[in-house]
Amino acid sequence: MKGLSFNTWVYSSFPVWVPSYPLEETIRRIAGFGYDAIEIGCASPHAWPPHLTAERRRDILALLRREKLAVSSMLPAPGGGPGNNPSSPVAEERAWVVEHYKDILRLAHDWECPTVIYLAGWAVFGTSQKDAWNYSLEALDKIAPYAKELGITLVIEPTPTDSNLIESADDAILLAEQSGHDNVKLMFDTIHALYRNEVPSDYVYRMGDKLHHVHISDSDRLPPGHGRGDFEAVLQALKDINYGGYLAAEIGFHSRQSEPDWYAKENIRSLKAIMEKIDWRIG
Numbered sequence: 001m002k003g004l005s006f007n008t009w010v011y012s013s014f015p016v017w018v019p020s021y022p023l024e025e026t027i028r029r030i031a032g033f034g035y036d037a038i039e040i041g042c043a044s045p046h047a048w049p050p051h052l053t054a055e056r057r058r059d060i061l062a063l064l065r066r067e068k069l070a071v072s073s074m075l076p077a078p079g080g081g082p083g084n085n086p087s088s089p090v091a092e093e094r095a096w097v098v099e100h101y102k103d104i105l106r107l108a109h110d111w112e113c114p115t116v117i118y119l120a121g122w123a124v125f126g127t128s129q130k131d132a133w134n135y136s137l138e139a140l141d142k143i144a145p146y147a148k149e150l151g152i153t154l155v156i157e158p159t160p161t162d163s164n165l166i167e168s169a170d171d172a173i174l175l176a177e178q179s180g181h182d183n184v185k186l187m188f189d190t191i192h193a194l195y196r197n198e199v200p201s202d203y204v205y206r207m208g209d210k211l212h213h214v215h216i217s218d219s220d221r222l223p224p225g226h227g228r229g230d231f232e233a234v235l236q237a238l239k240d241i242n243y244g245g246y247l248a249a250e251i252g253f254h255s256r257q258s259e260p261d262w263y264a265k266e267n268i269r270s271l272k273a274i275m276e277k278i279d280w281r282i283g
Contacts, residue, residue: 037248
């Protein structure tokens with residue numbers, strides 16, 4: 001495993017407005033808690049690409065290097081004003097989403113980030129599941145070659161908690177296979193497996209060597225050990241398949257009642273305790 005990463009949503013006012021911290025402050029805090037990497041959500045105020053000048057991109061990269069914090073991964077903000085739905089029945093929206101992903105890929109390249117999450121979208125009322133799927137596949141086919149030029153892997157995430165298109169491990173596997181691009185891999189978030197009353201560790205074995213990235217979240221977006229998930233089983237499964245990516249915690253961002261630092265500290269404490277118990281080391 002490459003290391004432990006922490007997602008910025010809980011620090012960045014997405015989807016709730018507060019709490020909200022500048023990206024630079026978030027980087028310092030996450031590095032200070034002992035993380036190896038950060039997962040950056042591409043929304044304001046952190047990483048909406050048009051808001052970041054070339055100078056600020058360089059300054060943030062310099063800060064990341066000073067803090068010895070890698071960028072494990074980046075992901076788009078679904079929903080909101082722009083939409084960001086590659087499965088939209090509106091052709092203009094789909095075209096905009098493709099360009100938005102390219103903006104994110106350029107930003108990821110600027111920050112030496114090797115992985116960008118592909119959120120396949122959602123079927124809008126009046127659009128068949130088949131058409132929505134094909135729209136998303138078309139978008140992925142336009143985005144993946146550009147990602148490959150930049151040396152970036154796209155990972156497809158099943159998101160049944162939030163959407164209705166890619167809902168299971170098998171859905172993600174099928175979309176990746178249909179894309180035909182060797183830089184399109186898989187990821188999953190443990191909370192989505194729990195939402196479907198499935199066993200998260202089963203996803204690890206099902207995705208196998210195509211599993212490139214993992215989101216860690218207990219039920220209700222809590223840190224591991226605070227909900228009903230069996231994270232010893234998840235980490236043991238990852239060890240069993242010789243998983244070589246990051247564990248990125250995507251937690252706490254569902255409510256303004258969240259205290260971001262508590263989530264970050266409790267997550268790393270819990271994961272390190274489990275890793276010690278099963279004798280699994282970073283690197």
